[in-house]
Amino acid sequence: MKLNIAICDDNKLVLENEKALIEETLKEMGIPYKMDKYQNPENLIKNAWQYDLVFLDVEMDEVNGIVAAESIHNINKECLLFFVTNHEVYMDYAMNEYAFRFWVKPMSKEKLKFGLESALKRLENNNKCIEFNTDRNVVNIPINKIIFICAENKKTTIVTVDEQFVVDRPYKAVKDMINSYFFYESHASYYVNLNYVKAYSPSHVKCGIGNHEYEIHMSRRKYTKFNKYFIDWMGEQK
Structure with a gap:
């Protein structure tokens, strides 16, 4: 299946690095995809209806990632949320806001690959x-x-x-x-x-x-x- 993916981080350099890692991993796995990137979570929320996977930074100036997650879930309950943050202290909050995965930066390719494999299985099982x-x-x-x-x-x-x-x-x-x-x-x-x-x-x-x-x-x-x-x-x- 083709994955529709969004990445959101208000740090442009981090955003580009995460995008490159995710694209590299998806190509290695042979998974077709369409990917959009956002620096403003409010713009992501407006388009949340179209995504299968969303990678969210927790700490953002405009809208906190935990708050954004609740809005995304209200719009698209089937969307799987990957929280990415610098601090483990947010893990409890993230798990309470529909997290599919929670990772401390930087993302590792091994964890990313495992998470993507699990996400595909979850999406395939959504209709069972x-x-x-x-x-x-x-x-x-x-x-x-x-x-x-x-x-x-x-x-x-x-x-x-x-x-x-x-x-x-x-x-x-x-x-x-x-x-x-x-x-x-x-x-x-x-x-x-x-x-x-x-x-x-x-x-x-x-x-x-x-x-x-x-x-x-x-x-x-x-x-x-x-x-x-x-x-x-x-x-x-x-």
Whole structure:
């Protein structure tokens, strides 16, 4: 697929360097693309509807990147946001504002390549749905809108960004239907979408979006594997 990409940084030199690195990496990967660059985030926001990926500097004079991210998400909820900053202190804020990836400058080619590969998989999965019959009708649930699922006796609760469903199918059957690389088990009864993970510990996972936050169980037995998978998925290791 052809990627529509935007880069936004108010430092012209940094902007050009990032553009060169991203273009070089995309060409090496054989990915067709169209790329636009912005020094003013307000101009980017006006055109946000057309982009698949946006690389955003966090610290900009005109509009802070965290604020810009919220506006972009309101316009284009399918757009994947890559935050790039000089300071790790912004990571918590960025993760709360729909970050697909968060990198401290300068971007490395290894992390960039891994992030682009993950972005392609995410975009390809955006249209995948799971289907269930309810008492009233048939429901199609996009898997990229599912925050997590959990076992409820012989039924399964599906928590999405919009609402919750309790379906008359066992947890493992629903888990197998989703079967996506961006989900991982935190517990024998919980399957969580990594895109909505905000923090985790050996006992809990904090996940959600906006004001909809959940604290779900983390099995101590699963914590080590979960942590490694999450770090690899974020592109911090290769």
